Amino acid sequence: MSARRIFARPARLAAIAPYFWMVLFFLVPFGFVLKISLSQTAIAQPPYLPVFDPMQGFAAIKAAFAALSLDNFRLLVSDHLYAMSYLRSLVVAAVSTSILVLIGYPIAYGMARLPRRWQSVAMMLVIVPFWTSFLIRIYAWINILQHDGLLNRILLALHLVATPVVWLSTDSAMYLGIVYSYLPFMILPLYATLDKMDPALLEAASDLGSSPRQAFWLVTFPLSLPGVAAGVLLCFIPIVGEFVIPDLLAGSDSLMIGQTLWLEFFTNRDWPVAAAAAVLLLVLLLAPLLLYDRLQRRQLEGTR
């Protein structure tokens, strides 16, 4: 038996504790979300009905099962407020992800072209904001965008505008905040792919008569598409469920689904509807999540 195979046995045992943890705290909770999404709101503690109590015997459990219903889902589908929320989340995520690709690509490309020793410095500089709190970075923008904030003062001083512009509570501010917060998530996978590319390919293209621009579109760009896909998924999926950024920077006239869910849960205390909203959001994200899972698996485990 090879050393590798012998090594694998205790390595597999290492999975037991994290496996157990993730099943208990990641998988099982979805079961509760599903169950409560089928329950009814109640003024009680916890605020939903029916509550399963195994102590009351089989008949009670059966009655509880009979009380489950799809009412919350009917509400979500029929009330156009929720439909608009989902739609808006998808649109916002699609638009922001497109902007992120357009801005992130040239930055990642510039990084990959730097001399070796500068590349690690540049990568560090991109990672640092990613480690800094989302909330703090959004707050930094509120400082700048508010009515008498830095941006308006600069614009006024340069006589570009006559009166202060309203930036906060607009979609532009929200897009700015999203692009700002997610930019490192876009740059890093792009850079990782561009960095791995063999420069000999470009030399060859140039020897065969391509201009640098042609070489980029014929060689570099097509080869970087896996990185683009990784960046797109890494940004798109969490942006769809984003709460903090739209809550602090966008206006309150139209909500993203993360905000609707938050509102139902914390303000209206309607846990069943919040749970149903979470289930629908998960269904919506299932395809991109599976794609992301495959990509991650390929990158980390070398499987096809």
Added chain:
Amino acid sequence: MASAATKISRFNIVSLALGLAFLYLPIAVLVIYSFNGSRLVTVWGGWSLRWYAEFFNDRAMIDAAWMSFRVAASSATIATLLGTLAAVALSRGERFKGRTLFSGMLYAPLVMPEVITGLSLLLLFVAINAGRGFWTVTVAHTTLTLCFVAVVVQSRLGSLDRSLEEAAMDLGCDPVGAFVAVTLPRILPAIIAGWMLAFTLSLDDLVIASFTTGPGSETLPIRIYSEVRLGVKPEINAICTLVIGLIAVVIVVASLASKLSSAQTRSAAPL
């Protein structure tokens, strides 16, 4: 000899410079204004430390910061332990039953919207009647951050040359002995970096903590969020600057740790 196609162009330099300026300018403004002596956030009233003094006199804020710090330290420690075990199983365990589910459960939380993770954990805690507070937030943060640790350590394990482990075993080490003697020292920088990442992620989290905490145990982001909703306050600038400072220290330590052994491999995957 580099051809025109591989050389860095002016366009490359300009986009890189603009990109980095975009990333850093708002943070710089925030830090500078935290030293502003004026009560009006936008009027410059000279350099001053009064907002830092204000923070250190704000009992509720200090309590929240202390709570966050404790949660971050405990959850990062448990997450590092579990995440490293998971990484070892995935990169050295070959095939095993339930492997696909296992890796799926580890990769999904990396991108899962936090409202879903937070809500589902809360419903679990309510269903099992767990008193909400320090431990529920810690468990929730551990669940999220152990996945980040696993990915960081796994990418490091994947880049290691396995022949050393095998040589150690050929020379008479049992698998555990070979792991401790050969593998562990070489993945230690990634484990340290994983702990740091878990610590900062926990320190930053608002959404999951809001769902899973109970009355009387607010974390710092929850406290900051409720203040920020009411508008910009200079004291918040000071607190944010302190948090940024703490995170900067953490990052410097983490990068020093990974420099110690990054000579052998360059990993381009910080996630």
